[in-house]
Amino acid sequence: xxxxxxxxxxxxxxxxxxxxxxxxxxxxxxxxxxxxxxxxxxxxxxxxxxxxxxxxxxxxxxxxxxxxxxxxxxxxxxxxxxxxxxxxxxxxxxxxxxxxxxxxxxxxxxxxxxxxxxxxxxxxxxxxxxxxxxxxxxxxxxxxxxxxxxxxxxxxxxxxxxxxxxxxxxxxxxxxxxxxxxxxxxxxxxxxxxxxxxxxxxxxxxxxxxxxxxxxxxxxxxxxxxxxxxxxxxxxxxxxxxxxxxxxxxxxxxxxxxxxxxxxxxxxxxxxxxxxxxxxxxxxxxxxxxxxxxxxxxxxxxxxxxxxxxxxxxxxxxxxxxxxxxxxxxxxxxxxxxxxxxxxxxxxxxxxxxxxxxxxxxx
Amino acid sequence: xxxxxxxxxxxxxxxxxxxxxxxxxxxxxxxxxxxxxxxxxxxxxxxxxxxxxxxxxxxxxxxxxxxxxxxxxxxxxxxxxxxxxxxxxxxxxxxxxxxxxxxxxxxxxxxxxxxxxxxxxxxxxxxxxxxxxxxxxxxxxxxxxxxxxxxxxxxxxxxxxxxxxxxxxxxxxxxxxxxxxxxxxxxxxxxxxxxxxxxxxxxxxxxxxxxxxxxxxxxxxxxxxxxxxxxxxxxxxxxxxxxxxxxxxxxxxxxxxxxxxxxxxxxxxxxxxxxxxxxxxxxxxxxxxxxxxxxxxxxxxxxxxxxxxxxxxxxxxxxxxxxxxxxxxxxxxxxxxxxxxxxxxxxxxxxxxxxxxxxxxxxxxxxxxxxxxxxxxxxxxxxxxxxxxxxxxxxxxxxxxxxxxxxxxxxxxxxxxxxxxxxxxxxxxxxxxxxxxxxxxxxxxxxxxxxxxxxxxxxxxxxxxxxxxxxxxxxxxxxxxxxxxxxxxxxxxxxxxxxxxxxxxxxxxxxxxxxxxxxxxxxxxxxxxxxxxxxxxxxxxxxxxxxxxxxxxxxxxxxxxxxxxxxxxxxxxxx
Numbered sequence: 001x002x003x004x005x006x007x008x009x010x011x012x013x014x015x016x017x018x019x020x021x022x023x024x025x026x027x028x029x030x031x032x033x034x035x036x037x038x039x040x041x042x043x044x045x046x047x048x049x050x051x052x053x054x055x056x057x058x059x060x061x062x063x064x065x066x067x068x069x070x071x072x073x074x075x076x077x078x079x080x081x082x083x084x085x086x087x088x089x090x091x092x093x094x095x096x097x098x099x100x101x102x103x104x105x106x107x108x109x110x111x112x113x114x115x116x117x118x119x120x121x122x123x124x125x126x127x128x129x130x131x132x133x134x135x136x137x138x139x140x141x142x143x144x145x146x147x148x149x150x151x152x153x154x155x156x157x158x159x160x161x162x163x164x165x166x167x168x169x170x171x172x173x174x175x176x177x178x179x180x181x182x183x184x185x186x187x188x189x190x191x192x193x194x195x196x197x198x199x200x201x202x203x204x205x206x207x208x209x210x211x212x213x214x215x216x217x218x219x220x221x222x223x224x225x226x227x228x229x230x231x232x233x234x235x236x237x238x239x240x241x242x243x244x245x246x247x248x249x250x251x252x253x254x255x256x257x258x259x260x261x262x263x264x265x266x267x268x269x270x271x272x273x274x275x276x277x278x279x280x281x282x283x284x285x286x287x288x289x290x291x292x293x294x295x296x297x298x299x300x301x302x303x304x305x306x307x308x309x310x311x312x313x314x315x316x317x318x319x320x321x322x323x324x325x326x327x328x329x330x331x332x333x334x335x336x337x338x339x340x341x342x343x344x345x346x347x348x349x350x351x352x353x354x355x356x357x358x359x360x361x362x363x
Numbered sequence: 364x365x366x367x368x369x370x371x372x373x374x375x376x377x378x379x380x381x382x383x384x385x386x387x388x389x390x391x392x393x394x395x396x397x398x399x400x401x402x403x404x405x406x407x408x409x410x411x412x413x414x415x416x417x418x419x420x421x422x423x424x425x426x427x428x429x430x431x432x433x434x435x436x437x438x439x440x441x442x443x444x445x446x447x448x449x450x451x452x453x454x455x456x457x458x459x460x461x462x463x464x465x466x467x468x469x470x471x472x473x474x475x476x477x478x479x480x481x482x483x484x485x486x487x488x489x490x491x492x493x494x495x496x497x498x499x500x501x502x503x504x505x506x507x508x509x510x511x512x513x514x515x516x517x518x519x520x521x522x523x524x525x526x527x528x529x530x531x532x533x534x535x536x537x538x539x540x541x542x543x544x545x546x547x548x549x550x551x552x553x554x555x556x557x558x559x560x561x562x563x564x565x566x567x568x569x570x571x572x573x574x575x576x577x578x579x580x581x582x583x584x585x586x587x588x589x590x591x592x593x594x595x596x597x598x599x600x601x602x603x604x605x606x607x608x609x610x611x612x613x614x615x616x617x618x619x620x621x622x623x624x625x626x627x628x629x630x631x632x633x634x635x636x637x638x639x640x641x642x643x644x645x646x647x648x649x650x651x652x653x654x655x656x657x658x659x660x661x662x663x664x665x666x667x668x669x670x671x672x673x674x675x676x677x678x679x680x681x682x683x684x685x686x687x688x689x690x691x692x693x694x695x696x697x698x699x700x701x702x703x704x705x706x707x708x709x710x711x712x713x714x715x716x717x718x719x720x721x722x723x724x725x726x727x728x729x730x731x732x733x734x735x736x737x738x739x740x741x742x743x744x745x746x747x748x749x750x751x752x753x754x755x756x757x758x759x760x761x762x763x764x765x766x767x768x769x770x771x772x773x774x775x776x777x778x779x780x781x782x783x784x785x786x787x788x789x790x791x792x793x794x795x796x797x798x799x800x801x802x803x804x805x806x807x808x809x810x811x812x813x814x815x816x817x818x819x820x821x822x823x824x825x826x827x828x829x830x831x832x833x834x835x836x837x838x839x840x841x842x843x844x845x846x847x848x849x850x851x852x853x854x855x856x857x858x859x860x861x862x863x864x865x866x867x868x869x870x871x872x873x874x875x876x877x878x879x880x881x882x883x884x885x886x887x888x889x890x891x892x893x894x895x896x897x898x899x900x901x902x903x904x905x906x907x908x909x910x911x912x913x914x915x916x917x918x919x920x921x922x923x924x925x926x927x928x929x930x931x932x933x934x935x936x937x938x
Contacts, residue, residue, distance in 0.1 A: 002405065051539075112546070215705060236706075236709040300727075342721045
């Protein structure tokens with residue numbers, strides 16, 4: 001059975017597409033070095049319009065007749081009260097713009113004017129090098145460094161220096177964590193269940209928060225924060241898994257880029273942390289089968305959040321404690337406890353092991 | 364291997380779901396179609412594959428393993444048509460339920476006429492009406508335009524005008540739509556289904572088609588009094604399928620192998636329910652629900668009407684919509700109080716991250732079954748709000764979806780369905796344990812006999828015939844005396860008390876006569892209890908008499924609920 005995977009790598013080669021949802025202007029070139037906040041591409045999205053109906057306002061017989069009176073063309077920039085159309089003659093009637101804007105189109109005797117727009121950007125989201133331009137959409141950015149994948153994000157991106165305070169990494173993120181030293185820093189903690197802490201972090205201008213888990217009750221507050229919040233394990237209080245914790249602690253003080261998007265399996269976009277390093281990493285595999293020896297994290301039901309080592313894949317279907325039957329593996333947890341866990345509840349924590357020593361030492 | 368073929372009628376159906384891909388094999392045995400076996404594997408349209416191929420291959424491989432019948436050649440290609448030695452299949456159909464959520468904008472003229480009808484059309488697909496504009500919309504045109512742009516729709520459904528009726532208002536509305544299309548960048552432009560006055564169809568199509576893809580279908584309101592949704596529903600399904608096909612990696616490669624073009628699972632599901640609706644009691648109607656991972660589907664049909672509704676409630680990623688949309692308190696009422704609201708919410712959110720995860724202990728399974736009950740209640744509530752069900756008496760109720768097959772006993776499935784739907788009258792409950800309704804609808808396009816014959820076979824689990832008795836009597840007082848007379852003349856008597864639920868044993872496939880004596884003004888909705896016995900069919904849970912009342916009232920105190928849930932299971936023969 002193909003394994004569900006979460007990548008936790010101290011050093012790998014990372015290649016990411018950074019593209020706009022619609023065509024725009026690419027602002028980087030191939031070979032350019034970028035930092036997480038550098039804009040890769042941008043586009044103006046129109047948000048407000050005026051629709052000036054010359055045909056009806058002037059009481060013309062046909063739209064074509066109205067269009068003959070329009071003295072403007074698409075693309076023209078207008079100020080408030082500029083004349084759009086006039087009938088001419090001794091008692092000329094005129095149609096003026098209700099506000100400033102740009103003419104989008106003229107059809108059916110109507111003039112469509114764009115009066116406001118907003119700019120959307122795609123930033124690099126990591127330090128690295130632009131290796132390819134994706135025409136009018138964005139670019140591919142590559143780097144080598146640490147990669148830790150998450151499961152949930154609040155749709156913000158950002159970067160900052162990683163500040164590790166051991167007591168919070170091992171447990172709950174408390175108000176006392178938000179001190180004077182956290183401005184523009186990225187904080188890491190086991191779990192968070194307090195909306196006040198997240199709000200205080202915004203006031204203190206933190207650059208991001210990395211959590212093992214979060215209470216689902218504070219999702220709305222997390223989503224309202226202006227800085228990225230990435231959750232690595234899920235919802236509840238089971239905290240950071242030991243591998244992610246180990247990698248984070250060893251990265252203390254480094255510049256961390258957080259892309260706290262929502263996990264979308266259809267597009268393959270996943271929340272992640274990237275720490276660019278000055279060494280060369282190897283690409284990581286994207287497909288694996290479940291097999292003995294893998295480090296796994298239980299992501300559902302009994303043993304939720306526990307990390308262990310697969311001892312063997314049990315052939316056929318196994319009977320679970322509640323009577324259901326499923327394909328399963330025998331897993332030995334860090335405490336030494338052995339249990340049968342459905343494969344569907346296992347996430348392979350895939351990592352290159354040479355950096356931190358053997359990874360199954362706890363198993 | 365020989366490539367000779369012979370006349371045969373085996374059919375392989377593949378359903379590509381949001382979580383699992385299932386392969387189902389049907390074949391002719393003694394001149395009748397039978398369901399042979401199924402195989403399932405995780406769907407692979409998502410990361411890291413982004414192609415349905417691996418999931419289809421794995422599901423067929425599992426089907427091969429369970430049947431011993433070779434369906435793929437050594438290169439992994441489907442053997443079609445079948446060979447003399449019995450390898451391969453003759454026909455191949457594909458249904459798709461892993462559709463992406465669509466944002467829909469509807470345009471119509473009058474709110475109560477075309478706009479209402481076009482919104483009904485939108486209910487049939489996995490998505491949401493994000494903006495709706497009629498001629499009585501009081502917002503200025505530019506505000507309507509900006510609202511549609513902000514909604515960023517995938518699809519526009521445009522209705523309005525009776526045949527030969529108004530055209531000026533429709534043309535004015537079409538100018539607004541054209542303006543919207545002009546502003547949007549080409550890749551972002553929504554497709555358009557026009558289902559209004561057919562006189563304007565070509566003109567509008569010519570105008571819009573330079574900007575986006577347009578499909579014309581029959582007018583959904585040919586006269587002010589007539590609403591005709593069926594042709595538009597079919598065309599909408601085809602349009603959505605086409606949109607999905609462009610997004611689903613590998614489907615283009617598979618489609619040429621299909622004996623009939625791939626369809627949405629919901630369309631196949633609706634086809635079967637529509638067919639059944641014409642076979643059963645016209646006063647009742649067939650009701651079917653499929654609870655999926657990202658969304659759920661419900662269909663109702665009788666002799667005259669049929670409708671299809673899609674909801675964003677599901678037991679995979681769709682589970683977060685329960686937590687988002689409704690008070691968790693309603694869901695908590697289906698639990699025994701052993702977990703806090705916060706724990707329940709965390710569990711549901713966690714499950715939305717890993718939709719194929721499995722509850723391994725009783726507490727977690729109870730929570731998932733509570734979520735299923737809650738989803739069914741939400742569906743029934745939404746159907747009522749949409750005025751979609753002419754009655755709450757159904758014959759039969761068909762339930763599909765892995766949630767109800769992930770139970771330890773059929774009894775658990777039955778209770779979940781009864782608690783969730785809370786039907787009235789007398790209704791047989793049938794479980795689509797292999798999730799084949801959609802595929803049957805697709806296979807019916809090849810041979811209408813296939814769904815008919817498979818529906819009559821044992822491929823479905825007949826859970827029970829349920830008699831729903833309603834009374835105002837005090838809880839615990841006798842409201843009915845029942846005698847079930849078996850085919851051999853023996854009988855079983857039971858006294859039914861208000862608030863209870865009881866199972867009388869009658870094996871699946873057997874029939875019996877149920878004699879009822881009503882006490883204390885007890886009624887069974889729309890059933891005239893005379894001296895004539897009622898003919899009932901047995902199921903794996905026998906014949907069930909549900910006297911718990913409608914709507915079900917659950918005690919606020921968790922301790923009392925725990926006792927009540929235990930009693931219900933016990934009375935139905937559970938532990």
